[in-house]
Amino acid sequence: MITIAWMTVREMVRRRFAIAALLGTLALVALTGWGLQHIHTIHKQHGVALSPLEVRAVTAALVPLIAYLFSFILAFAAIVLGATMLSAEIESGVLLPVLARPISHGAVVVGKALGLGALLCAYAAISGGLEFAVIDAVTGYQPPHPIAAIAALAALAIVMLCLTLAVASRLQTVATSIVAVVGFGVSWIVGIVASFGPVYHNETLLRIGVISQLLLPSDALWRVAVYQLQPVVLVAQFGLSGWPGPFFVLSPPPPAMLAWSVVWVVAVTAIAVRSFATRDV
Amino acid sequence: MALAKRYGTVTALSDLTLRVERGSIFGFLGANGAGKTTAVKMLLGLVRPTSGTAHVLGAPIGDRETRRRIGYLPELFRYPEWLSAREVLAFHASLLGTNAAQRTPDIARALTAVGLSERADDRVATYSKGMQQRLGLGVALLGNPALVVLDEPTSALDPLGRYDVRALLAGLRERGTTVFLNSHLLTEVELVCDRIAIVKSGRVISSGTREEILGEQRGLRIRARADGVSLHATLASFGDVTESNGAIVLRDVAHERTPEIVAALVTARARVYAVEPIVQTLEERFIELAGSP
Numbered sequence: 001m002i003t004i005a006w007m008t009v010r011e012m013v014r015r016r017f018a019i020a021a022l023l024g025t026l027a028l029v030a031l032t033g034w035g036l037q038h039i040h041t042i043h044k045q046h047g048v049a050l051s052p053l054e055v056r057a058v059t060a061a062l063v064p065l066i067a068y069l070f071s072f073i074l075a076f077a078a079i080v081l082g083a084t085m086l087s088a089e090i091e092s093g094v095l096l097p098v099l100a101r102p103i104s105h106g107a108v109v110v111g112k113a114l115g116l117g118a119l120l121c122a123y124a125a126i127s128g129g130l131e132f133a134v135i136d137a138v139t140g141y142q143p144p145h146p147i148a149a150i151a152a153l154a155a156l157a158i159v160m161l162c163l164t165l166a167v168a169s170r171l172q173t174v175a176t177s178i179v180a181v182v183g184f185g186v187s188w189i190v191g192i193v194a195s196f197g198p199v200y201h202n203e204t205l206l207r208i209g210v211i212s213q214l215l216l217p218s219d220a221l222w223r224v225a226v227y228q229l230q231p232v233v234l235v236a237q238f239g240l241s242g243w244p245g246p247f248f249v250l251s252p253p254p255p256a257m258l259a260w261s262v263v264w265v266v267a268v269t270a271i272a273v274r275s276f277a278t279r280d281v
Numbered sequence: 282m283a284l285a286k287r288y289g290t291v292t293a294l295s296d297l298t299l300r301v302e303r304g305s306i307f308g309f310l311g312a313n314g315a316g317k318t319t320a321v322k323m324l325l326g327l328v329r330p331t332s333g334t335a336h337v338l339g340a341p342i343g344d345r346e347t348r349r350r351i352g353y354l355p356e357l358f359r360y361p362e363w364l365s366a367r368e369v370l371a372f373h374a375s376l377l378g379t380n381a382a383q384r385t386p387d388i389a390r391a392l393t394a395v396g397l398s399e400r401a402d403d404r405v406a407t408y409s410k411g412m413q414q415r416l417g418l419g420v421a422l423l424g425n426p427a428l429v430v431l432d433e434p435t436s437a438l439d440p441l442g443r444y445d446v447r448a449l450l451a452g453l454r455e456r457g458t459t460v461f462l463n464s465h466l467l468t469e470v471e472l473v474c475d476r477i478a479i480v481k482s483g484r485v486i487s488s489g490t491r492e493e494i495l496g497e498q499r500g501l502r503i504r505a506r507a508d509g510v511s512l513h514a515t516l517a518s519f520g521d522v523t524e525s526n527g528a529i530v531l532r533d534v535a536h537e538r539t540p541e542i543v544a545a546l547v548t549a550r551a552r553v554y555a556v557e558p559i560v561q562t563l564e565e566r567f568i569e570l571a572g573s574p
Contacts, residue, residue: 003375014363093357097420100325100353101376102345280328 004111082164106273124154145228152225169276191219227252284333308474316483352421362406500559507551
């Protein structure tokens with residue numbers, strides 16, 4: 001299992017996937033820094049520039065959007081890598097001589113999950129840390145709980161990776177990617193629809209949201225991440241004005257949902273292991 | 282109990298019964314789609330039988346510890362292109378659990394055996410198809426396996442490479458390694474295998490030594506002439522007589538009767554130029570068995 005995990009990490013590094021991801025992220029961070037710099041050039045009526053406090057307030061409203069961009073990148077990276085490292089390797093025949101060795105098929109799945117999971121977590125930490133550092137340097141704004149937000153985004157990537165591996169244990173690469181992308185998209189959309197529930201006190205919408213998050217906790221983790229990035233003042237302000245929009249969260253999912261996410265990851269990994277172990281290759 | 286594998290309504294393998302003697306080279310022959318690769322994968326635990334049981338090296342098929350003693354070259358071989366041959370072998374040695382001290386000489390031995398020592402540190406991406414197949418053979422030879430399963434091991438090799446592989450297989454037999462050779466290259470199988478099984482539509486239709494599969498060779502090709510006498514009438518009592526390319530073909534007659542037949546021809550005042558036994562090749566026998574409806 002460790003051999004497979006280590007080989008997975010080596011592959012990402014040797015095939016320059018990791019360096020490509022880092023270069024892409026550097027470009028993205030530079031671009032957002034350049035964009036945020038322009039907040040200083042915004043003028044109110046009568047040509048008065050924004051005060052530092054106002055710059056930070058505008059930045060606070062934009063940070064969840066940037067976080068969404070990173071959540072999107074992480075989720076898609078998890079899907080592409082998961083599908084490539086399992087489905088595609090079965091299709092190409094790379095895994096055949098490996099599976100004939102004295103290791104269980106489950107160890108291959110868990111090894112790949114560990115290797116890719118470690119890389120995704122490392123990417124979330126590096127890219128998130130870099131982005132928040134640039135935001136701070138350019139605007140002076142620091143979100144309330146950046147580390148917790150990064151951890152939630154990394155967890156979201158792990159959830160998507162586990163889903164992808166479970167699907168990849170049976171389906172081919174393209175089918176796996178489609179199922180995982182649709183799952184991610186549907187979960188997010190349902191999350192948005194359900195966010196009307198508390199505003200209009202609609203129990204059905206609330207229930208749909210919870211069921212969706214139980215089936216695939218990616219949206220719950222996205223909401224945890226966003227909540228950690230929103231200043232209390234902003235939450236209070238949005239709370240008064242009704243529906244906060246798709247990129248803001250008035251109240252985070254309960255701790256029980258976080259616990260469920262952990263259970264979900266373990267259960268879905270177990271399903272992936274079981275499914276792959278009983279598959280003909 | 283005979284192995285069977287069905288994918289929905291399609292039967293890939295039915296009623297497969299095989300016995301491979303230890304230390305021998307066993308040839309598994311069949312046309313494309315006959316079920317050879319399915320059978321091989323089943324023996325390695327990569328495909329689960331729909332019904333039936335089998336033992337490999339004394340353990341039920343798929344047994345994890347037994348796989349430590351099995352080397353495998355798949356038909357669709359592909360190795361990580363971003364690694365060198367040495368790194369591919371090191372990865373497999375690690376999967377085998379080979380201890381660190383043994384790993385380096387084991388890898389060097391495998392590289393030498395397949396003629397890749399010179400290019401051992403080049404990336405697999407730079408290898409030709411034939412070199413990749415050689416690497417696959419090297420991977421299969423790692424850890425001194427008791428059984429080597431080779432699925433079409435020379436499909437990408439040139440004649441020289443095929444000769445090398447035959448020598449390699451002979452060397453393995455000398456060391457007491459059992460080789461399960463899955464191939465449709467009949468000459469190759471004929472040259473190296475101790476025993477052969479022919480599979481058709483997922484079922485073994487013939488098995489045994491080459492001689493057993495070919496059966497008793499019956500038939501003679503005779504070149505003889507006689508003035509005013511019909512040799513057909515003389516030879517008709519021995520078997521079916523036909524003519525082909527100016528020679529008399531006598532079918533359904535044991536080779537042991539050759540002196541008797543020559544004596545009959547001489548008695549009939551025939552001038553006998555040549556009497557050749559008709560020997561069926563494995564290819565002809567295979568086409569006869571596998572090609573028949």
